[in-house]
Amino acid sequence: EAQVTQNPRYLITVTGKKLTVTCSQNMNHEYMSWYRQDPGLGLRQIYYSMNVEVTDKGDVPEGYKVSRKEKRNFPLILESPSPNQTSLYFCASSFQSGTGHSPLHFGNGTRLTVT
């Protein structure tokens, strides 16, 4: 089954303790991206990646890191989480062709709470 898998689904941590949220897709998509969803703000793009070893900042990259060492994986790293990073996070992927993007396929989300 074609899917985007995020782990964990729920995470509670404390300020300053490094964490990683994993994302994996089995559709051989070139494009992968991370979003955070906050009430009243919708989804905002954090980082995206066009392919292996190619990453770019989205709208709200501060406080986050990503890496793309393999095509299928795109982990989101919070080196020193703070309470304002408490949010619902989504990973998504898509094909990218010369004519533009195919629609995004989303994971089921990771709810992060930083105390």
Added chain:
Amino acid sequence: GNSVTQMEGPVTLSEEAFLTINCTYTATGYPSLFWYVQYPGEGLQLLLKATKADDKGSNKGFEATYRKETTSFHLEKGSVQVSDSAVYFCALVTPSNQFYFGTGTSLTVIP
């Protein structure tokens, strides 16, 4: 800059009522436009898309037309069902591969 503005919710309709959710956008270049739907506890799923001006996207009775002159992509459905209750997001992707989403509109359909 790029942005998507959609009507505030929540929206509550009776079954078989007509639905319109307004969406307007600001973008440089020629974006592609999407409507996504989110059911409770799940990620977003594509509902429909349009890639150029005057394209009409349609799926499951929902429709939206890419209007470049009014920079709009309003979502419509002629007769909503209880199963359409969800949060709906308007979105665009720019030629430089950045996605922008609206704030979401919650729809509740009552029998």
